[in-house]
Amino acid sequence: MGIGRDDTPGLSGRMVYFQTQTVPIAESQERMDPPYEKSRLYALRHSAAHLMAQSVLQLFPDAKLTIGPPIDNGFYYDIDFGDETFGDSELERVEEKMRENASRDLPVAREELTRNEAKERILTLRQDPYKLELLDDIPSEDEITFYTQGDFTDLCRGPHVDSTGEIQHFKLLSVAGAYWRGDEKNKMLTRLYGTAFETAEELEQHLINLKEAKKRDHRVLGRQLGLFTFSKSVGPGLPLWLPKGTIIRDVLCGFLKEEQVKRGYQPVVTPHIGKKELWEKSGHIETFKEGMFPFMERDESETFVLKPMNCPFHIEIYKSEMRSYRDLPIRYAEFGTVYRYEQSGELAGMLRVRGFTQDDAHLFVTPEQLPQEFKGVVELTVFVLEKLGLKDYWMRVGTRDAEADKFIGSDEVWRVAEEAIVKACDEMKLDYRVDVGHAAFYGPKLDLMIRDAIGRVWQMGTIQVDYNLPERFDMEYTGEDGKPHRPILIHRAPFGSLERMIALLTEQYAGAFPFWLAPVQVVILPIADRHVEYAQSVRCGLLEADQKLRIEIDDARDTLGKKIRKNEMQKIPYMLIVGDKDVANQTVSVRDRDDGDLGPKPLDEFVALIS
Template sequence: MKIRLPDGKELELPEGSTARDVAAKISRSLAKEAVGAIVDGELYDLFKPLPEGATVQILTRKDPEYQQLFRHTLAHVMAQAVKEFFAKKGYDPEEVKLGIGPVIENGFYYDIDAPEPISDADLPEIEKLMHRIIKRNLPLRRYVLEREEALARYRGKDPYKTELIEDLPEGEEISFYEQEGFTDLCRGPHVPSTGKIPPHFKLTHVAGAYWRGDESRPMLQRIYGVAFRTKEELEHYLWQLEEAKKRDHRRLGRQLELFHIDPMVGKGLVLWLPKGNVLREELVAFMRDEQIKRGYQLVTTPHIGSLELYKTSGHYPYYAESQFPPMELEDGEAYLLKPMNCPHHVRIYAMRPRSYRELPLRLAEFGTVYRFEQSGELHGLTRVRGFTQDDAHIFCTPEQVKEEFLGVLDLTLKVFRTLGLSDFRARIGVRDPGSDKYVGDAEHWAVAERQIQEACDEAGLDYTIEEGDAAFYGPKLDFVVKDVLSREWQLGTIQVDYNLPERFDIGYKGADGEEHRPVMIHRAPFGSLERFIGILIEHFAGEFPLWLAPVQVVVVPITDRHHDYARKVRAELEAAGLRVEVDDRPERMNAKIRDAETQKVPVILVVGDKETEEGTVAVRDRRTGERTTRALSEVVRDLAERVRTRARE
């Protein structure tokens, strides 16, 4: 057989040769360093036979694909270690049944049916066994069995592997990997031996996982692990995990009394507490101010709508599974909890004939919508069943689309700049031509996709194109933002839609006196307030910029005789529009300061005899680190200016 190297050179090898044979043919040193290969763009290990005429690139530990190889092998090493762990407890290793063990971002997991529960306390011992397996540098071996022989190996012994084999298409190769007597059904690829695995890994936790994600199937135990090339990468990741726990918006939401989710009210339904509502209203005010400056008109629509409305729009039945069931009335009418705001805005547009002179018409609403998320998918504020979108729909002529799109893009970037979310990427979601989930004319889709790309190019925005990522009615531009821990979140979205105007048969009279069809632009820079606030809580670790902070200033009188001056300080700050509290509890000054710091109040002003006499305050600014004594009037002016300009510090 012949294979081709990346530089175009051809090698002649015996039929059935592997990437290991290619590496040996090139050089002895490469054969020693090789860990895998890229074969016609696909990741291979050194064991799998190569196809005739393939292009083969040999991989070493320097290549990024090495991580996927050793993480996959680590899943097998962990499974072997779990069997050894239970053998030491007196169990037959065959009593440990294995589900699947894939590579995931930063690591791996394995679903295991063990003879007794595995706890997080067991993980250090399993880790030790894994390190021993790695040190033994066990070679891996790959082999293939016929279907019936493979089934005979597991039938009556392991229901999970039996089912996996039975579900494979007829004729598909059934491969196994073995290391020191431990064998697993697996497609691969793997490193050539356990000694090729870097020792920089950690088992993080155990969780329950239904077999194949089906709640009617057995519950297995899923052991998660992370793995990296270097000790530094592992330590940085573990630091990120700990930092993420500290920043968890659910924990901070309780600590700072921002929001509450009460089972009696309902899963995934948020109760905004007074402090959290201040945060929410500040964001609403910010967006409202920006929208009014940019020519938007604010509207309000109901929380429910006729089922026929959503049938016309296509949201029902396209999103039927993620909606609450329709409410059917005795007179035959049916209503739906509002899953989207756009059909309501279309009907506002359609209430009377429109002229081209009215366009663009920009309708905005902080509209609450409802989605039926599965209980297991709910997560604090970031995955809820009722949420408020900073939604707007622009009705414009086809000629106005680019300019309006650029205006929305400018607004979205203003939001990110104001909140310090400067690390983001943009992706354009276009339709998959082979899918039938999209509605509308192919020509309109092509025009909309081109208009989005042209607008992004004109704005100098870097972007990727994601086929199949469009909404069912039109292409879109999404923003994926990185927080301070480098976690990615999908936030703002802008969508160009030629289809809803068609479905609702809306129009406008053009300059030529003829009826024309408008184009809709859907946009939501925040996305949903709930999710956006959840992300902000974690991004800032609850230490919000002054303009967003629920309590902006706490005044701490040193003793009771300073209470009157403390109240005067509060009055002057409140007159300047700041949110202020006086801590006049009978506690020591240091305890009051500590409590204010625990509540992450941006500015603490301490007042005693000197401050009272001189009309000053001792400033402790959390974000700037300032520790000075300044004139009260100067502090009031500076704080008010920081709030007015929505400064990030």
């Protein structure tokens, strides 16, 4: 069962942000009609990329240009600076030079050339090897165009704005490394990111939004709210869950467990390590070794492996007995903690860690049961996301790239599995996008994708159809005909992982978790010491109404204002303020996290409010 991250082609732009808690990113206005790719803003950003390239060449004449497209919220240009280091200070110099070139208001001219002319042009210009390679890739039926502004000419499809003077409201944002053609075997280029807008106000707003997004970053909130921490001594990517974060985990697990019991899942528990031979048999060592922690070797005869997935263990449970078609479907569920040696540069707070807990389950089904069971899992996954209040997700069908060697099993088996997923999705009228090459190594999958606060795309839940592992493990059940048959395996995790899910929930809610998830649901604030006793009786009264309520009493010797501020920043759904008046009238003064002071109420009225 895998979780992963994906930068979806065409949406790979950085700097997307939540405008408000509820407005979906995809509807940020620049993406509305006309389509972004045809909009003037798109051309403006494309031209901004050219302006940047022009300015770079004026400052670094030996730089070699590669590609520089507009992206969701801006643009970039990948440039080969040779041995020269290009950092933030260089970026500032380039931005200054851009303003200079913009103010010169250079007209932008388009011209169309033949292939030979184009080649000659590139050679006479700067002998950019990358541009020659790009030229070779232009299909013969496409026209070849160059755009020129002042001393700068670039091979480019366009379109562009008419003059550099139109590019007024821009800012360069960051420097990053990027491999030529996205292949790590190729040379690493320097990618310059920037953004541009039609108006100063839009640019300003964008920059403000970027700052705002940081405030809802789960790493910031995770610290402020006491959800989790990392320790250098423990190791990178190995999270430590604090008491409040653990409550959220437990609540989520409890919720899902209950739903799974209703749907016929059986909980199982398996160890964290297993013998190397098991992982050889499963194909993990063949296809997934890079993602695994170093093996534990006691001596030549015995090597153990820290599990990167739970599936082989669940398969062994299946195999512990003879199975009949009457037993199927069998659904084994486990909150299984797995370990993956992610590359150091890939770790990202709780969104990508090296040890994480999957809400994993494996369903063993007959071919006849596959469609229904697959749909049942999709239904559960959608149900779970609705309950969590996540709405801005989309679905991706990950299929095999037949060229790649990282997949196990025959073409036929893959064809069947991929067809099964696509057919089920179509029948359920799901809106999905197919992504070739994003399958699990053992089978195709349906993934639920979502963005984080700063616009990065992550995979949450996943449902995977697998004909390969049953074969590798020689799994069987006895059919109605008395003969052995092979079950099909569905791997699935509606959350994906608790770590990533809680990180995303934290960002979606900006830390203000809904009542049922909030680590502390109610905090009682006695105004003075003499009210503490009453506060305790209020807590008892609440617990009588609901034993599971998570209640704290803030009896610190602070002023009321201080206590309110402190607990407000902890985003606790309700504060119950109790002072002399409340003791006299047997009330609690309710303060709602969103609506503020609701005034004094008898306790049972408050209980009714939260029930």
